[in-house]
Structures are given as structure tokens and as C-alpha cells.
Amino acid sequence: MKAVAVPRLSHPGRPRRLPLGSASLAPTVLALVVGAVLWELVGRLGFPFFPPLSAVLARLAEMIGKGMIIDPLVTSLGNLAIGFAISVVFGVAIGLLMGVYHRVHAALDIYVNALLTAPSLVFAPIFFSIWGLDRQSIIAVIVMYTIFVIIINTAAAVETVPASLIEMGRSYNASDWQLFRKVILPAATPLTMAAIRVGAGAAVKGMVNGEMFIAVVGLGAVVTAAGRRFDATSVLAVLIVMIVVAFVLIKAVQLVDARLTSWLPPTSRTG
Amino acid sequence: MIEITGLCKAFAGRRGIGEVQAIQDLSLTVHDHEFLTILGPSGCGKTTLLRALAGLVDWDEGEISIDGKPVRGPGPERSMVFQNFALLPWATVLNNVAFGLELRGVGKKEREEKAAHLIQTVGLSGFEKRLPGELSGGMQQRVGLARALAVEPEVLLMDEPFGALDEQTRRLLQEELLRIWEANRITVIFITHSMEEAVLLGDRVVLMSARPGKIQEIVPVPLARPRSADVDRVSQSEEFVAITSHLWTRLRDMQHELQHRGVEAVAS
Numbered sequence: 001m002k003a004v005a006v007p008r009l010s011h012p013g014r015p016r017r018l019p020l021g022s023a024s025l026a027p028t029v030l031a032l033v034v035g036a037v038l039w040e041l042v043g044r045l046g047f048p049f050f051p052p053l054s055a056v057l058a059r060l061a062e063m064i065g066k067g068m069i070i071d072p073l074v075t076s077l078g079n080l081a082i083g084f085a086i087s088v089v090f091g092v093a094i095g096l097l098m099g100v101y102h103r104v105h106a107a108l109d110i111y112v113n114a115l116l117t118a119p120s121l122v123f124a125p126i127f128f129s130i131w132g133l134d135r136q137s138i139i140a141v142i143v144m145y146t147i148f149v150i151i152i153n154t155a156a157a158v159e160t161v162p163a164s165l166i167e168m169g170r171s172y173n174a175s176d177w178q179l180f181r182k183v184i185l186p187a188a189t190p191l192t193m194a195a196i197r198v199g200a201g202a203a204v205k206g207m208v209n210g211e212m213f214i215a216v217v218g219l220g221a222v223v224t225a226a227g228r229r230f231d232a233t234s235v236l237a238v239l240i241v242m243i244v245v246a247f248v249l250i251k252a253v254q255l256v257d258a259r260l261t262s263w264l265p266p267t268s269r270t271g
Numbered sequence: 272m273i274e275i276t277g278l279c280k281a282f283a284g285r286r287g288i289g290e291v292q293a294i295q296d297l298s299l300t301v302h303d304h305e306f307l308t309i310l311g312p313s314g315c316g317k318t319t320l321l322r323a324l325a326g327l328v329d330w331d332e333g334e335i336s337i338d339g340k341p342v343r344g345p346g347p348e349r350s351m352v353f354q355n356f357a358l359l360p361w362a363t364v365l366n367n368v369a370f371g372l373e374l375r376g377v378g379k380k381e382r383e384e385k386a387a388h389l390i391q392t393v394g395l396s397g398f399e400k401r402l403p404g405e406l407s408g409g410m411q412q413r414v415g416l417a418r419a420l421a422v423e424p425e426v427l428l429m430d431e432p433f434g435a436l437d438e439q440t441r442r443l444l445q446e447e448l449l450r451i452w453e454a455n456r457i458t459v460i461f462i463t464h465s466m467e468e469a470v471l472l473g474d475r476v477v478l479m480s481a482r483p484g485k486i487q488e489i490v491p492v493p494l495a496r497p498r499s500a501d502v503d504r505v506s507q508s509e510e511f512v513a514i515t516s517h518l519w520t521r522l523r524d525m526q527h528e529l530q531h532r533g534v535e536a537v538a539s
Binding site: 162164165167168169170171172173174178182183186187189261263264265 | 355359371
């Protein structure tokens with residue numbers, strides 16, 4: 001038997017469907033195809049609230065045509081962008097502080113862990129009472145979903161910086177700031193980026209939940225309305241949009257990650 | 272001149288009990304332009320001593336001074352070469368070598384010129400743009416050595432720098448280090464657990480014993496310099512063999528004594 005062909009499965013002569021093309025895309029595409037076929041087959045068995053993929057995609061096209069998707073999506077993405085940005089900026093900053101200063105870590109650790117495990121929607125009524133139906137409420141929910149996972153993983157990233165590198169920096173008379181800027185920060189970057197990537201997925205969840213439970217706007221509003229009509233096809237159509245949003249966001253974070261951590265050997269790269 | 276007087280350093284044992292006396296009442300003078308090697312079994316406090324000299328750890332009692340100035344932390348007149356290389360994995364060879372200069376605020380052009388020169392000295396020309404992960408262990412330690420030399424230290428502290436390398440690489444780097452040192456003759460304090468390495472490189476060998484870490488003997492090495500020209504002849508000479516076998520006898524006795532004491536401690 002011949003040796004098994006390794007990763008570079010390209011399809012000569014066939015245009016690439018996905019613009020993110022790389023050698024490792026083949027298994028992903030295969031998994032998507034299998035998933036789609038299964039969905040279609042199970043859907044055709046006729047379970048009441050499980051329409052086949054083809055019907056869902058047709059409904060999605062129809063909804064887009066009627067302008068039911070694009071405008072709400074823009075609203076949702078605006079909230080997502082603001083909430084995610086706040087989470088990244090403050091989450092990484094607080095995480096770095098916790099990683100570097102043991103006292104900050106000792107002081108904040110219990111709160112961060114408590115809020116990480118608490119169901120984030122518990123805070124929705126509080127936000128609602130402060131901001132009402134405004135987008136601030138949804139942004140706040142997104143931040144609640146996202147920031148703690150970023151904080152905790154960024155702090156962990158700093159803690160994994162090899163002590164030998166810090167000692168080396170100190171032996172060359174580095175100031176605290178130099179040590180942070182030139183040793184700790186670059187060494188913690190790979191895991192910090194992983195933290196942000198996890199946060200990206202959480203932010204999309206927070207966006208939808210916020211829209212469904214507080215202010216009924218954006219994609220959340222579309223889902224809620226469809227749900228009330230027991231219109232599973234529309235619910236799933238919107239779900240596809242949400243998954244695509246999450247996927248694109250995570251891919252964007254990965255692209256930034258790849259630029260920042262190109263020094264990592266391929267085998268130790270996360271994700 | 273480096274003067275160490277009455278140095279004591281203890282570490283708390285696990286769960287705060289069973290204090291370990293890493294260094295006990297150690298006094299030592301290192302002369303300018305001397306290549307001093309420190310030899311001892313593991314746990315004899317030799318690395319702790321070096322870290323104290325580097326200003327990386329505090330000690331309990333005693334004094335360390337360099338040219339009369341007491342050591343209170345790391346200083347620009349000292350630089351260190353680490354056993355595990357401690358290179359920045361994201362920085363190129365050039366930037367790693369220039370790192371100490373960068374921390375000192377030396378301009379980009381100047382530090383890169385200096386680094387390039389040292390890269391040549393340690394025989395890594397052509398690898399300037401490589402990352403440490405792309406280099407062998409021996410090459411990585413050449414980078415570590417170049418980085419330490421780039422800041423033009425008066426004292427070079429080397430913590431078992433070749434301990435993680437295979438025998439061939441180790442010998443090549445010993446020759447290289449001798450060649451570089453015999454050209455610049457800065458003060459070097461070199462930690463090792465290899466008798467041959469200690470004798471081949473050193474002007475004097477400080478023999479330490481473990482638990483507590485103490486100096487047992489200081490053995491002068493009267494082998495002629497430069498030694499780099501003919502390392503093989505030096506290491507097969509009668510004198511060389513005599514000194515290493517003397518060191519071995521002492522080390523073996525120390526080990527026996529330790530085991531003996533261990534048995535007594537268990538028995539009592």
C-alpha cells in the first residue's frame with residue numbers, strides 16, 4: 001500500500017470556495033459536508049421542528065431578500081464590536097496586572113472566578129434597569145459573557161512565562177517596565193491570543209442572549225419572533241448566520257495571532 | 272577583584288521545615304583577569320553562589336564586593352551565561368545578542384553592529400536572522416555567550432553553560448571559549464560538575480562540598496596558556512591528569528562521607 005498522502009490536499013483546476021485557504025482546510029471542508037448531508041437526511045425524516053438544511057438555506061435566502069437579516073445583523077455586529085473591544089482592552093489589561101502583581105491577583109481572583117462561573121444573564125435585569133432597552137444593556141451583557149474568560153486566561157498566560165527568561169532579563173539589569181515590555185508581554189502573547197479567541201466565541205453568545213432577553217433588537221429579535229411562531233426553519237436560518245459571525249470573528253483573531261506569534265514552531269501553535 | 276566574605280545562605284525546606292544550608296561561611300577572592308572554575312557535586316550551592324554574584328538572590332550573611340563596591344543587585348559590569356541558554360524565542364539571533372545592549376538604551380544601529388561582530392566571534396555568521404528554535408543546543412549557547420560578551424562585562428558568570436550539551440559539542444565549545452577568553456581575558460567564574468572541564472579552562476579550581484555548601488579546597492592549575500592552540504595535548508599532559516585525579520579522589524571521599532552521614536542520620 002502506498003504511503004498516505006499528507007496535508008497538502010489541494011484541488012488543481014478547481015477554484016477555491018473559501019478565501020481562508022490553507023493546506024489544513026481539507027478536513028474542515030469534509031466535516032462540513034458530512035454535517036450538511038446528515039442534517040439534510042435527518043431533516044427529511046420529518047421530525048416536527050427539524051427542517052432539512054435545504055429548507056433552512058432557502059428560508060435564509062428569502063429572509064435576506066426581504067431585508068430581515070442584513071439590517072438586524074448590522075445592529076448586532078455594532079454591539080458585538082463595541083462589547084468585544086471593551087472586553088479585550090480591559091480583560092487583557094486586568095489579566096496582565098493579575099499575572100504580574102501577586103497582590104492584584106490575590107485581590108481580584110475570587111471575584112473573577114465567581115463572575116466567570118455565574119450565569120451572565122443573571123445580570124441582565126440589572127442592566128435593563130439601568131439602561132432600559134438601549135444598546136448599552138446588550139453591550140454590558142456581551143462584556144459580562146466575554147471579559148472574565150479573557151482575564152483569567154491572560155493572567156494564566158503571564159504565569160506561564162518561563163522564570164528563566166525573567167531571570168535573564170533581570171541579570172541584564174532590565175527595569176520592571178523593560179522586563180514587562182520586552183520579556184513578559186511577548187512571552188505571554190500566544191496564550192493571551194488564545195484567551196481572546198475563546199472570548200470571541202463567548203462574545204457572540206452574549207450578543208444573541210442579550211438581544212433575546214433584554215432589548216429585543218438585532219438578530220436576537222428575529223429569532224425571538226420566529227420562535228414565538230414555532231418557526232424552526234427561520235430560527236435555524238438565523239442560527240447559521242450567528243455561527244458564521246462567530247466563525248469569522250474567531251478567524252480574524254487567529255489571523256492577528258498568526259502575525260504576532262509567527263516565531264512559534266508550527267507544532268506548538270494553538271488551534 | 273571580587274571579594275566574598277563569610278557568605279551564608281539558607282533555603283527553607285518543604286513546608287517551612289528542614290532548612291537547607293546552601294552556602295555556609297564561604298570566603299573567596301577572585302582576581303582580575305582570572306578564569307576561576309567552581310566544581311562540586313549537585314546541591315553544593317555552586318549555582319546559588321553564582322546567582323548571588325549575579326545579584327539575582329539575596330543572602331543571609333556576609334558580603335560580596337566587586338572592586339570594593341558591595342553587590343546589591345545585578346550590575347552592568349557583570350553578565351551571565353545560563354545553563355538552559357535563556358534565549359528569547361521570538362527574537363532573531365541578532366536581536367538576542369543585542370538584547371543586553373537594547374536594555375541599556377544603545378541605539379539600534381550601534382547595537383546591531385556590535386552584535387554582528389560578536390556573532391562572528393562565536394562562529395555564527397550567516398545565522399543572524401534565524402530564531403533560536405531553529406538552532407542546535409550548541410549554537411544556542413553560542414548565542415548566549417555572544418549576548419553576555421556584547422555588554423562588555425568585566426566579570427562573566429557562567430552557570431554550567433555546557434552542561435546541557437552533548438560531549439562533542441561541549442568539547443568544541445570549551446575550545447571556542449578558551450580561544451575567546453585567551454584573547455580578551457576578562458574575569459570569568461565558571462560553574463561545572465565536570466572535573467576535566469574545570470581543569471582545562473580554569474586558572475584555579477574551587478572544590479565545593481554539599482550540605483552545607485563549603486569550599487573544601489582551592490586547586491591551582493599551573494598549565495601553560497594559551498591552551499586553546501592545542502587542547503588535546505593539554506588534556507593528555509601528566510599535570511592535567513594528576514590534577515583531575517586529585518579532584519576525583521576528593522570528590523569521591525566527599526560522596527562517601529555524605530552517604531555515611533546519611534546512614535547515621537537515619538539510624539539516630
